[in-house]
Amino acid sequence: MTTVTMILTMNILRLCLLALGARLVLIAYGEWQDRTMLVKYTDVDYYVFSDAAQYVTNGQSPYNRATYRYTPLLAWMLTPNIYISPVFGKLLFVLSDVIAGYLMHQILLLRGVDAKTSKMCASVWLFNPLPMGVSSRGNAEALTIMLVLGTLYFVMKKCTNTAAFLYATAVHFRIYPATYALPLFLLMDEDYTGCTCNYKQATKTTSDFIGSFVNPSRVQLVFTSAMTFVLLTGLCFVMYGQEFVEETYLYHLTRRDIRHNFSVYFYMLYLTSESEWSFVVGIVTFLPQVVLLVAVSCWLYRDLPFCCFVQTFLFVTFNKVCTSQYFLWYLSLLPVILPTLKMKIQDAITMATLWFLGQALWLLPAYYLEFQGQNTFLYIWAAGILFFAINVWILIKLLNAHVHEPMFSKGKLVKLNMND
Numbered sequence: 001m002t003t004v005t006m007i008l009t010m011n012i013l014r015l016c017l018l019a020l021g022a023r024l025v026l027i028a029y030g031e032w033q034d035r036t037m038l039v040k041y042t043d044v045d046y047y048v049f050s051d052a053a054q055y056v057t058n059g060q061s062p063y064n065r066a067t068y069r070y071t072p073l074l075a076w077m078l079t080p081n082i083y084i085s086p087v088f089g090k091l092l093f094v095l096s097d098v099i100a101g102y103l104m105h106q107i108l109l110l111r112g113v114d115a116k117t118s119k120m121c122a123s124v125w126l127f128n129p130l131p132m133g134v135s136s137r138g139n140a141e142a143l144t145i146m147l148v149l150g151t152l153y154f155v156m157k158k159c160t161n162t163a164a165f166l167y168a169t170a171v172h173f174r175i176y177p178a179t180y181a182l183p184l185f186l187l188m189d190e191d192y193t194g195c196t197c198n199y200k201q202a203t204k205t206t207s208d209f210i211g212s213f214v215n216p217s218r219v220q221l222v223f224t225s226a227m228t229f230v231l232l233t234g235l236c237f238v239m240y241g242q243e244f245v246e247e248t249y250l251y252h253l254t255r256r257d258i259r260h261n262f263s264v265y266f267y268m269l270y271l272t273s274e275s276e277w278s279f280v281v282g283i284v285t286f287l288p289q290v291v292l293l294v295a296v297s298c299w300l301y302r303d304l305p306f307c308c309f310v311q312t313f314l315f316v317t318f319n320k321v322c323t324s325q326y327f328l329w330y331l332s333l334l335p336v337i338l339p340t341l342k343m344k345i346q347d348a349i350t351m352a353t354l355w356f357l358g359q360a361l362w363l364l365p366a367y368y369l370e371f372q373g374q375n376t377f378l379y380i381w382a383a384g385i386l387f388f389a390i391n392v393w394i395l396i397k398l399l400n401a402h403v404h405e406p407m408f409s410k411g412k413l414v415k416l417n418m419n420d
Contacts, residue, residue, distance in 0.1 A: 046138025112415025194411015267381035
């Protein structure tokens with residue numbers, strides 16, 4: 001029995017259990033490797049999380065642990081690492097990873113994709129070695145990915161308050177979902193609400209114009225997400241003060257990684273790191289991101305899953321810091337847009353090959369810099385430019401291959417036309 005046949009004959013719950021079992025095997029293997037080998041399987045960030053949880057259980061700040069730059073809620077969630085078992089956090093992350101795969105399947109079913117295709121697309125994530133390895137090593141990205149996919153699912157179900165709650169929680173954990181705010185807001189127009197009122201008919205004054213953008217769904221979205229974010233962030237601020245703001249949010253806005261960095265801005269930021277214009281240069285690098293994200297929001301918001309994918313792809317590609325774990329942010333949205341991509345298999349193979357090749361060409365000089373102490377900064381920068389060009393080309397190909405379908409029309413979820 002081939003892998004494809006096996007997937008098609010199993011229901012989604014069994015596939016999820018199989019995927020979870022595979023991840024549990026990886027966790028068990030990782031524990032063995034950590035005990036017996038010099039090179040550890042567990043992600044270094046997991047040790048940071050566990051140490052922060054230890055500080056929390058001792059009544060101290062999680063930020064007493066150097067390099068802990070996440071919400072305190074994560075440290076609190078991982079206190080069972082101290083009280084129950086050191087692998088608790090890994091179990092939480094792999095479970096979130098599998099739930100994310102399940103949500104992908106449900107999102108596709110809601111869009112009218114047949115059960116077999118939905119299972120195949122979800123399996124691209126469930127049995128993908130990259131997310132399997134990342135979550136089983138103790139990386140927390142699966143939590144945010146699960147929250148983002150949950151947001152999309154409940155938007156499709158028109159459970160606006162639930163979607164807003166999950167969205168705000170995702171932004172609290174990671175900054176990048178904040179880029180979805182504008183398309184989420186724009187999506188909830190009369191096609192989403194189903195209201196026959198013409199919000200745009202009376203715009204004689206400024207107040208009329210502003211009022212044309214207001215409807216109950218948008219009010220719910222803004223109010224619930226704002227209140228959730230304020231409550232979560234306010235609670236953390238009360239407990240840990242300005243240190244929480246600095247480490248969880250401001251650090252990532254001003255961060256500069258001048259060594260391990262796929263970013264096209266890598267060499268420029270490295271050369272200007274000691275300049276008096278360093279801060280200004282860092283801020284200017286945000287401008288292309290902002291312009292592109294706003295443009296994409298206004299262009300693609302009616303097709304929210306694809307819009308979020310494109311925005312995340314742009315955010316990562318044009319970011320002034322770009323590490324390999326960031327790729328998971330947009331790869332987690334790829335399965336839910338696969339049925340809308342009309343391209344030849346040869347084109348897909350070419351894109352995947354170039355994407356991996358671009359990373360390999362960057363990793364080679366990075367290895368010699370980091371482990372051999374050789375000055376390969378210029379080669380890393382050149383490889384970063386090539387990888388940037390590859391990503392831009394891939395995005396253009398995906399935009400051309402995508403069949404645009406609005407998510408809502410007249411208050412109803414639009415099913416994808418799989419015959420196109």
